[in-house]
Amino acid sequence: MIWRGQGRTHKGRRATNEDALVCRDGEGLWAVIDGMGGHEAGDLAASMVRESLETLSLGGGITHRLVAVETALQTANHAIRHHAAINMRSKPMGATVVVLLIYRGEAAVVWAGDSRLYRFDDDAMAMLTRDHTPVQALVDAGQLDEQQAMSHPRANVIYQAVGIGERLQLDQIRFETRGTERFLLSSDGIHSVLGVADLASLMRHRVSLSGVLKAALDRGSRDNVTAVIVAADREE
Template identity: 40%
Template sequence: MGFECVVRTHVGLRRKLNEDSFASYPDKGIWVVADGMGGHEAGEVASAKVVEAISGLSPSPDPEALTGQAVAALKEANSFLIDLAHQGMEPRTIGSTVVGLALGGGQYRCFWAGDSRAYRYRDGTIVQITRDHSLVQDLVAAGMLDPNDAEKHPNSNVITRAVGASEDLHVDTKGGVAFPGDIFLLASDGLTRMVTQVEILAALYSKPLDQAADSLLEMVLARGAPDNVTMVIVRVKSG
């Protein structure tokens, strides 16, 4: 399998520090976006630790095996961040969301904790692969909140899972067949809160990857970009 990939990251228009991090290793067939938890100290340290954990993985043609390595590395990072958070005078949280993609052998595997998302574009349609680990998503799943009201909910920024948030980190995974022409998008919520899935579909459908990434970033900036924005876009090529 061959890959074409582009990355965009931007501090946004209201933040002074970019707490997002990313990893792009097409030679290993793995990509990651990490979003340091807003409102907590050292979010940039947490997201950088997540990316560092992924950087040490050994190459594997099997995305399931690569994902297993990634989950183990993230659990080590989780322990490190919890220990780091308790070194100060007052306990605090140093955490980060993570969403990753492993590709190889005609298969894909996504892994995630938090509300950073993965989408797959194929044959003119787009699907969200990941399910947000967030309070509002739990309310939607329980039938207590209309999905259309989720983004406007006062607790829409409350996530229920992240690397560094609790001693027992559970990372969800999901995968399937990857075909030539498939496009995968990994993104922090600085993107997905500001553009719709339909707008993402339109960008991926009609433009080369560089232009699609630029178009999505421009949309976010035009709408005020209240948060850091990071996206990784990967297209599967034949051969």
């Protein structure tokens, strides 16, 4: 069984696109990256994270692959901070990231910030990641529901991302795959305006990636929009 991903990114209503994506079907790695820090800084930070994930060597089982991804992201964290200190007078720059790994029926997700991974299976959509945001903490505490969180004035505040701290703190989850799932990785330009039910409907109707991005823009997203959909090619 081979897992294949397709990705699409668009600047949306922004002047430039500070998002990036990675699709390495052969190695079972997919990622969505959302740069922060303004035009030059955000675009560069996203590019640095993307390059770190595109060039890392993957081998061994899922544990070895997780270590390789974490090491690559830690290296990108130091590189971004060094660039900001030397060339940008320490102007804040960084990138949120979510990485999906699949190898022989085992999967893992690694992330920092509010880029997300969803799993669609048995006609149900589940968000597997938890945003590194104060608003997510309020949701987890039962003080906000999804719609309130999406419209909260601090919805864009994050406390973890590649490049914003001396030591990058990553979260990870490991799980098994059945081969029937489809996965959606998205930047917050998508899920800041489309809730879980909206995304489930798009996946249920097998809307194209262009359609997913259009749905977010039609709903009023003012950010860059990026999505990757990963599914098993059961004919392989």
